[in-house]
Amino acid sequence: MSQKATTTKRDGFSSRFGIIAAAAGSAVGLGNIWKFPYIVGENGGSAFIFIYLISILAIGVPVLLAEFIIGRRGQANAVRSFKKIAPNSKWSAIGWMGIVAAFMILGFYTVIAGYTIHYFILTITNSFAGMNSADISQTFNTFATGTTLPIIYTIIFIFLTLVVLFGGVKDGIEKYSKILMPGLVGIILLLVIRAVTLPGASAGIEFLFKPDFSALSMDAVLDALGHAFFSLSVGMGTMLTYGSYISKKENLTSTALSIAAADTLIALLAGLAIFPAVFAFGIDPTSGPGLVFITLPNVFLQMSGGTFFGALFFFLLFIAALTSVVSIFEVIIAYITEELNVGRHKAMALITLAAIVISSFCSLSQTPNSSLIFNGHTLFDWMDLLSANVLLPIGGLLIMLFVAFIMKPSDLEDELQQGAKSIKGTMAYLTVTKFVAPVAIAIVFLTGIQALFN
Ligand code: PFF
DSSP states (O other), X not given: OOHHHHHSOOOOOOSHHHHHHHHHHHHSSHIIIIIHHHHHHHTTTHHHHHHHHHHIIIIIHHHHHHHHHHHHHHTSOHHHHHHHHSTTSSTTHHHHHHHHHHHHHHHHHHHXXXXXXXXXXXXXXXXXXXXXXXXXXXXXHHHXXXXXXXXXXXXXXXXHHHHHHHTTIIIIIIHHHHHHHHHHHHHHHHHHXXXXXXXXXXXXXXXXXXXOGGGOOHHHHHHHHHHHHHHTTOSSXXXXXXXXXXXXXXXXXXXXXXXXXXXXXXXXXXHHXXXXXXXXXXXXXXXXXXXXXXXXXXXXXXXXXXXXXXXXXXXXXXXXXXXXXXXHHHHHHHHHHHHSOOOHHHHHHHHXXXXXXXXXXXXXXXXXXXXOEETTEEHHHHHHHIIIIIIHHHHHHHHHHIIXXXXXXXXXXXXHHTTOSOOHHXXXXXXXXXXXXXXXXXXXXXXXXXXXXX
């Protein structure tokens, strides 16, 4: 064990609001805004929301809680926490997988995050004025497949995350999250009010909420399970690392539930900010980058006040991505500072360098005739598929098994007891989910790896 880690007091969150803002900041990201609303609309509206809520409660919250328990018990990074709780075992491999997943997600996520800055500038400078939808689509394709501009914006984005990370956990991540997350909620509410008051908005509200049980396929259920996982940032030690910064006074169960509630609510609000507007202008919705960078600029161009609301939207997307990327960085920073005895700022510099290299390759894999295409998928897609479909589910499954069957029950109860009046409810909940969650995750994993070969 390194000298530094044993003698210096660990940094940590200082308030309950700070914990929730930072962890919800990690959970609320690009996934909430461009994926969730669309899969809801496509898969049967509120019928799908119902399945998603069950997925959140059956696998999302249990794994989130498990990560908090391991982190706070271990009082260390994702690798060492396992070593401390189960010495001389191989469980710390989960932490290692988390570090690998962190680099992979950084690789593609920061590229898209960079796009949000470019689109914020394009919108605020009214650059789409006079364009038709083919021009807007062309603008996006030319930009995303370029060799220089997307990389420059990715680097700018990474440097902005460093500003947040610079002060550490309490004076960096917590301080900024406490400002950025309420800001995000304020912006999303403004966008919802604008969208639902447009003439013809009701078709979008219907697309989102009208229950259609016939659209609920088995694929939809798997989508719900898989998305619950990615959306709560679980399975790779992010919430474990944040858990290690939570004070012993806090009730972990209610904290995990608040974060899941905030994440789900914001995803629903994102849907209400987007689809009523898309339908009001008679545009066909898509998902992913197409929705955000092609469909929405079209919408903002036609909307009165579109420059203002468009700029607000891209700023919202930027904040959502920023607080998520911060949490991914923190997993690796915690590991490097505690295991390699390197100072925080030096660790940040090393990770930044690696992240820039990986994300540049991801971005370049999207250029025409790129040699970074393997088996029909770009490097960018591989980073996404391997992390979301392989590493996160395996990590989540093992984390759940670790807490349910490996950790001493007395340690587990002790962690749950802190700050709680009674743990009867939580214990009953865990008794069920410790079997349900691993089975559900295994199914998601087995179907997810099929997608790799399609
Ligand atoms: N939860 C984020 C989203 O929904 O966009 C993505 C994410 C962030 C996944 C952090 C994993 C992670 F560690």
